[in-house]
Amino acid sequence: MSVTITVNGKAMDVEPGLTVDGLLTLLNVKREYTAVAVNREVIRKSAYGTLKLSEGDKVEIVRPMGGG
Amino acid sequence: MYDTNLVLGGKEFTSRLIVGTGKYSTLPIMRDAHEASGAEIVTIAVRRVSLPGTGESILDYIDTKRYTLLPNTAGCYTADEAIRTCYLAREAGLGELVKLEVIGDQRTLFPDVMGLLEATKTLAREGFTVMPYTNDDPVMAKKLQDAGAACVMPLGAPIGSGLGIRNPYNIKIILETVTVPVIVDAGVGTASDAAIAMELGCDGVLMNTAIAGAQDAVSMARAMKLAVEAGRLAYKSGRIGKKLYATASSPLEGLPDWTS
Numbered sequence: 384m385s386v387t388i389t390v391n392g393k394a395m396d397v398e399p400g401l402t403v404d405g406l407l408t409l410l411n412v413k414r415e416y417t418a419v420a421v422n423r424e425v426i427r428k429s430a431y432g433t434l435k436l437s438e439g440d441k442v443e444i445v446r447p448m449g450g451g
Numbered sequence: 452m453y454d455t456n457l458v459l460g461g462k463e464f465t466s467r468l469i470v471g472t473g474k475y476s477t478l479p480i481m482r483d484a485h486e487a488s489g490a491e492i493v494t495i496a497v498r499r500v501s502l503p504g505t506g507e508s509i510l511d512y513i514d515t516k517r518y519t520l521l522p523n524t525a526g527c528y529t530a531d532e533a534i535r536t537c538y539l540a541r542e543a544g545l546g547e548l549v550k551l552e553v554i555g556d557q558r559t560l561f562p563d564v565m566g567l568l569e570a571t572k573t574l575a576r577e578g579f580t581v582m583p584y585t586n587d588d589p590v591m592a593k594k595l596q597d598a599g600a601a602c603v604m605p606l607g608a609p610i611g612s613g614l615g616i617r618n619p620y621n622i623k624i625i626l627e628t629v630t631v632p633v634i635v636d637a638g639v640g641t642a643s644d645a646a647i648a649m650e651l652g653c654d655g656v657l658m659n660t661a662i663a664g665a666q667d668a669v670s671m672a673r674a675m676k677l678a679v680e681a682g683r684l685a686y687k688s689g690r691i692g693k694k695l696y697a698t699a700s701s702p703l704e705g706l707p708d709w710t711s
Binding site for chain 1: 471472473474475481494495496497498499500502503504505508509510520522523525535538539540542543544545610611657658659660663
């Protein structure tokens with residue numbers, strides 16, 4: 384059993400009950416200067432450990448890039 | 452000569468040049484160009500992390516103790532997208548100073564001023580220090596100020612065009628219309644363009660491509676630093692009026708008589 388979520392536009396099968404924190408660890412993403420939105424809502428860092436991802440969730444993980 | 456500092460969101464800046472972090476050929480060149488520019492504020496974009504997230508970060512090349520980061524909303528076409536991008540930036544720990552762009556057209560990258568005004572209102576209410584990229588339109592500049600913008604940033608010419616300050620008269624009228632700082636954002640191609648903006652009385656200039664795209668980005672960054680300082684100093688010094696005919700610089704009296 385797994386749930387399918389979309390992370391930065393790509394489909395991904397993950398374990399049920401995976402938290403945002405768990406996802407970041409799984410993807411080896413540094414926490415510093417990183418932000419996460421789930422289904423268009425920006426997630427507070429304090430909620431990373433408790434927010435569980437569900438089937439169909441759209442996750443965006445962003446950080447600073449070069450720009451003007 | 453005595454000069455005041457540029458104040459944005461209660462923070463004071465000595466440098467009046469704001470530079471970008473995009474389009475540099477390498478990150479070490481970007482770092483050296485930032486150094487040469489003397490800038491204290493650098494713009495950044497907020498984009499998807501490449502996954503897995505092991506790649507190098509642009510922030511490895513920006514000393515965040517020294518530079519104030521200015522996240523932008525480039526690429527946003529609606530107020531909603533721009534507002535959410537600012538929330539992301541704040542949650543990422545990039546602060547509350549934001550360069551607000553709501554783009555209205557892909558080819559010109561001209562702003563959608565209706566969306567811009569809406570986003571400015573919301574973000575100012577939410578405690579952001581909003582720096583909106585706008586048209587060279589004095590009426591819109593005033594509306595943005597009234598909506599809570601910390602400054603207004605009219606374009607000199609389209610983003611990345613290098614066409615310079617296309618409508619100095621409108622920029623001048625904006626300067627007479629608003630009390631918040633006026634920062635020319637976009638259009639600068641070379642040092643004289645930056646100097647012209649500052650000579651008009653602008654409070655600052657923001658540029659990315661003019662430096663990053665130059666053959667020698669580091670020396671162009673220094674040229675821009677000098678141009679912004681020279682333009683500012685010339686403005687503060689009070690230039691002479693323009694006249695159609697000559698006025699001699701040397702005394703007309705006391706000329707030797709060479710007639711025979």
